[in-house]
Amino acid sequence: xxxxxxxxxxxxxxxxxxxxxLPPDWDITITQASSGAEALLHYRQGKVDVMFLDLTMPxxxxxxxxxxxxxxxxxxxxxxVSADIQEAAQARVLAMGAISFIKKPVDPERIRAxxxxxxxxx
Amino acid sequence: MTMEFISDDQRDALQEVANIGxxxxxxxxxxxxxxxxxxxxxxxxxxxxxxxxxxxxxxAGDGVAxxxxxxxxxxxxxxxxxxxxxxxxxxxxxxxxxxxxLDAPAGCELLLDIGNVLVGACLGGIAGLLRTxxxxxxxxxxxxxxxxxxxxxxxxxAARCALLVExxxxxxxxxxxxxxxxxxxxxxxxxxxxxxxxxxEEF
Numbered sequence: 001x002x003x004x005x006x007x008x009x010x011x012x013x014x015x016x017x018x019x020x021x022l023p024p025d026w027d028i029t030i031t032q033a034s035s036g037a038e039a040l041l042h043y044r045q046g047k048v049d050v051m052f053l054d055l056t057m058p059x060x061x062x063x064x065x066x067x068x069x070x071x072x073x074x075x076x077x078x079x080x081v082s083a084d085i086q087e088a089a090q091a092r093v094l095a096m097g098a099i100s101f102i103k104k105p106v107d108p109e110r111i112r113a114x115x116x117x118x119x120x121x122x
Numbered sequence: 123m124t125m126e127f128i129s130d131d132q133r134d135a136l137q138e139v140a141n142i143g144x145x146x147x148x149x150x151x152x153x154x155x156x157x158x159x160x161x162x163x164x165x166x167x168x169x170x171x172x173x174x175x176x177x178x179x180x181x182a183g184d185g186v187a188x189x190x191x192x193x194x195x196x197x198x199x200x201x202x203x204x205x206x207x208x209x210x211x212x213x214x215x216x217x218x219x220x221x222x223x224l225d226a227p228a229g230c231e232l233l234l235d236i237g238n239v240l241v242g243a244c245l246g247g248i249a250g251l252l253r254t255x256x257x258x259x260x261x262x263x264x265x266x267x268x269x270x271x272x273x274x275x276x277x278x279x280a281a282r283c284a285l286l287v288e289x290x291x292x293x294x295x296x297x298x299x300x301x302x303x304x305x306x307x308x309x310x311x312x313x314x315x316x317x318x319x320x321x322x323e324e325f
Contacts, residue, residue, distance in 0.1 A: 010163065013131075013138040016325050056141060058163050083145030084161050086152040104142050105251065 002027045003120065004047050008039040008065070009054040009081070014104070018052055018081060021108040026121050036060030040068055048076045050120065053098070055082040055089065066096040079114060081106060127168050127285050127311055132318040136287065139321065140164035140304075143247035144289035147302070150243040151236060151291065155217045160292040170283040172276050174305065178205065181288055181301050182270040188230075189273045190237035191264040194245055197254040197313045200284070200306035202245060203264060204237035205273060207299035214298065226266075234261045240302055244289060252317040281307030285314070 005028045009015045015032050022028070031047070033039040037060050042048055055062035062080060069078065080093040083104040090101040100114045115121035128136065141164050148159040169177045178189075186208045193201050211229035214236060220228065238261045249256035265273045287304040306314060 011134055011138045011141070013134045013322070013325070014141070017138070020325050056145075056161050056163055083142040085145050085149045086159060087149075088152065088158045104138075104145065 002029050004028070004049045005030050006033060006039060006042050006048045006051045007031070008033045008036065008051060008062075010034055010057045014054065018106055021106040021111055023108070023112050023115065023121060026115065036062065036065040039065055043069065043076065044072070046075075051076050051078045052081050053078050055080060055084050055093070063092070063096065066093060066098060070097050077118060077120070127308070128315060128318070131322055132315055133166055135318045135322050136314075137164050137166055139248050139251045140166075140244075140287050140289055142251060143244040144291075144302075146247040147240045147243035147289075148291055150239050154236075154239065155214070155293070157217060157296070158294045160294055162290045165288045167286050168283065169286055171279045171281055174279055174284065174286075175271060175274050175276050177286060178203070178273050178303065179271040181303070182207070182273065185270060186267050187270050187273060188233055188266050188268075189264040190233050190261050192237070192241050192261045193259040194256050195259075196249070196256040197317060198249060198252070198256055198306070199310040199313070200304055202241040203274070203303045203305065204233075204240055205270075205301040205303065206233050206237075207297060208267070210298045210300065213293065213296045230263055230266060234263065236300070237261050240291065240300060244302055245304065252321055254317055281309070283308050285311060
């Protein structure tokens with residue numbers, strides 16, 4: 001069965017860059033969200049297996065999304081994809097339940113490695 | 123005044139490229155200062171020359187600020203202005219353990235140094251993503267503790283109008299704030315548009 005992937009970023013360009021970097025052999029259905037609030041709507045419909053989440057977004061940022069997800073049992077795997085490459089930012093999101101941090105601009109090999117590590121890709 | 127300097131796609135690409143440059147700059151000063159740096163979404167606008175002082179004042183907010191200016195040259199060309207909120211130099215001095223030895227010249231040196239790090243990392247990151255080379259002039263002090271409306275004088279701006287890209291850095295537990303603004307004159311924008319189009323085509 002194909003995996004439901006949600007790509008969350010306020011920038012259409014950033015979403016495009018990420019989608020292009022996903023492994024072509026990964027059986028997925030991709031949905032996109034342009035804000036944190038929109039991401040939570042998709043999540044609450046129960047249709048998200050893996051979420052690629054940006055941090056720096058207007059109104060509701062990635063940290064707030066992670067917090068909301070944690071309050072709601074965090075039923076999906078969150079991979080944070082951010083230009084905020086401070087070590088402290090990476091530590092924070094991992095402590096908040098994200099399984100991994102990938103820096104922008106995204107490296108397709110790094111995504112593949114993370115997906116393999118979590119058994120999402122053989 | 124409406125100016126169609128760049129298309130929506132170009133604007134979106136520039137915003138994301140600026141976002142990545144800002145992230146690199148934020149990480150650089152986080153390492154130097156040992157503090158968590160807060161970032162915000164880059165903002166892009168177009169202004170005519172006469173409106174630049176007001177635009178800088180609007181983004182810096184009311185009150186007093188200092189500013190450091192650095193020209194950048196290459197395919198991308200313009201001016202980078204780092205605007206520091208009133209007590210920023212004091213915060214930097216504390217974090218870098220200057221103790222009580224901070225006199226006014228030392229405070230200016232700190233702003234020049236940190237401005238230089240931010241501008242170099244942010245614009246260097248942007249240029250790298252756009253696969254172009256960029257060079258910088260030495261930083262100079264543009265304004266020292268003046269009202270934000272007096273940071274720059276309209277008559278010193280050569281361009282008729284300009285594209286303004288703004289990124290912001292703050293420190294979580296301190297008053298330090300820096301707005302980094304890139305001003306690109308109208309006649310430098312054809313090259314920027316070409317560079318953005320190349321970037322967009324890669325994806």
